[in-house]
Amino acid sequence: MKAGVVVLDCAEPEKLAEFYKELLDAEQTHESANRVEIRGADGIRLAFRRDVNATPPSWPRPENALQVHLDFVVEELDEVERRVIGLGGRALDTKDVTGIHEERGFADPAGHSFTLRLIPSTAPKQG
Structure with a gap:
């Protein structure tokens, strides 16, 4: 068995696919009436499936x-981050995020x- 593709349900798969396609410098690999698939240069595969009743998650809120x-x-x-916002994403309030990596939370347009x-730098420190 092999891993397939991550599928996100949304009301407008064409628009959401375009957001991720631009963000990940990806190419569209499939489009039908209810589904659009993309593949990034690094091989990541995402699909966006039409669900007119899709309800966006409310994370980090519990409901x-x-x-x-x-x-x-x-x-x-x-x-x-500037690229995400420019493409229509939005920052999420994640002040309580803890961990060893610096990270920031966002929501896509859906x-x-x-x-x-952030990938920790492996370059030797200068100076």
């Missing part, structure tokens, strides 16, 4: 709790949450 959560690793948080996690 309608987290339904799915995506983590993306980045080398520069501020630059990617309300699905995701995290940008």
